[in-house]
Amino acid sequence: MKGALRLAAVDAQALTLGLEPGLPLADARARVPDLAVADHDPDADLAWLEALAEGCGRYTPMVAVDAPDGLLLDISGCAHLFGGEAGLVADIEARLAQSGLAVRHALAGNAAGARALARFQTVPAADEATAIRRLPVAALGLDSEAELGLRRAGLKLVGDLACRPLAGIAARFGGDAVMALRRLLGEADSPIVPRRTPPTIGIERRFAEPIARTEYALAVLGELAGEAKRLLEERKAGGRRFEGMFFRSDGLARSIRVETSRPTRDPAMVMRLFRERIGALDDPIDPGFGFDMVRLSVPLVEPLAAAQLRLEGGATHEAEIAALVDRLSTRLGRGRVRRLVPRDTHIPEQAQLALPAVAAPPPAAWDAAGPGDPPLRPIHLFDPPQPIDVIAEVPDGPPHRFRWRRDAHEVRRFEGPERIAAEWWQRADGAIDRPGLTRDYYRVEDARGRRFWIFRHGLYEEKADPAWYLHGVFA
């Protein structure tokens, strides 16, 4: 603001010294000379919050991030696992205290109420309804203008607003104010959007004492994979995606995901992929003070009937190839193992689509050149095409000589042009009278027998000095 550095957030000690967010840094330094300052990094804050939310997956699958500094947990039906609501809150507080975090929490029947209570409650109240009515109007989360209007009208607490007719509030402060009020009072739904949808199959194991080695945690994950196999078999299904979550005792969690190209439930294979993935990680899993819970979930499930094995033993060819695809995709990355699929276009570089093989695209049939024709398309295609210097007849004669990568090539044979026009019907601005440049492709062979695919980008009537490019190399 006006170029001045201001405080974005202060800790409890700074608050007691009279510092508050929004204070210019120079003023703050004048008051507290030995002030410790760190740059405000909202992205890092959000990433940290996301990490905490991941860790809170141990309490309930329904976790939502309430940026910039809140987490919403839907604990319906989960609290009894931790000794009731009080036990759950105590567990969260103890765990986050290990990371040096102070927690303000509130429990309420709906998300909006809990959010407002956690942020604005100052005095304890007998029950939830009373507590909400005692909140300041800022808890409604309206824009500053509407909030100022409410204050000027003498409506300082939510309770003041709640006892007035809604029609009047809507007329003066807008429909948003009414909606916010109804949400807060629990009259309207305030659903939370969980970070991840609960998986079809999720099994977990908790440990009495944290275990400090990743190897042991992996062994437990293997046992869970065996249990998952049983569950999947009952449903006659197999998983296409598996996720292992390692919860650390200090409240953070790390998730490892693997994907398969065919539905599977073989624990050995799933574990092999997990080990492969962990081996390929740039940052190894850090156990910290140890893991106290491991969870295996299967977010994507597909039908899988029991398969007949080959009589002579061993897997079928397709199964072996699928296993190889999974291994390579896990190790190299999903997008690095591909299958090529044709697209219906004349533009050469768009005619093929490389899809991840693990997504199992349907096998594609490619059209080949007609009988008697030589190969009409190159085996290697440069993207982008490589600029070359060409000596050719003007305006639309064949190339005689060209220079590519510092080597001169004398054209002995050529065929062309094969004229490929730009796709004018695809133009974003709809200007079909100004299509892109036409390309004139030539198949040429140089004196040493190398065959190239080169093109002139534009006709002379389209462009004054069209450039030449080498687009591909023939076998």
Next chain:
Amino acid sequence: MHESHPSLAALRGRIAMLAGAAPAEAGRIVTGHGGIDGALGGGLARGRLHEIFAADAGEAGSAAGFAAMLALRARAAEMADGDADVDAHPGEGLLWLRCDEAERRGGGLYAPGLADLGGAADGLLLAVAPDPVALLRGAGDAARCPGLAVVVVECWGDPRVLDLTATRRLTLAAEDSGVSVLLLRIDARASPSAADTRWRVRAAPSRALAANAPGQAAFEVELLRQRSGIADLRWRVEWDRERIVFREAIREPALPGAVVPLPSRGSAAGGATADRRIA
């Protein structure tokens, strides 16, 4: 070492050519070219490692094309043996492993072009490794996967990890599983390896079609080394994409000095004759 005498080898090749293409032998990739099959004793051995060198970096397309054609031949051989499902796609069981460097320097593998060679694009698996270490590791895994018919490993330059031990490992894996491994070496120098055969490929002028258009893919292939067999031979071959076989390239009478005898000299002298033919 009498076996590897060039003229003797050439004679053998010629006899094989006269006798017609060798009958399909089990466990061999029959190329269809009488001379080559004769010199190799019926074709390239399946379930082995074969090295294919590009004559220089500019011949990457030719070497890749030759590898793709051999892969198609291997696939055809599997079909003949009844190992593979007949209704499967022709490219099924073919894995092409490359490096990022190959994508950058040699351009991306283009499926329509592969399809024009006879259908190698159908069901082809393409994997791109970030570096030679990952490439070789992937190659090792692939060579151990009996579901595949051929693995083409495209390696640019001379990475230190690709040594005798690495090729030996690949050979053992290939022998175990029956997968043929074609190691494509581009912009590389020959180093000791456990490969069954070693080839050098360069483009050759094609037989012109009507209006002097470039014709079917033609190569000059050189058998540099063969484990337990004759070597140092060269042929000029043309790819017949309809029948999916190699055949002897018919030389152009129009070019001066085009009549070159079949390989009768060492590679250095051979290079000279090739140059003269072009000039």
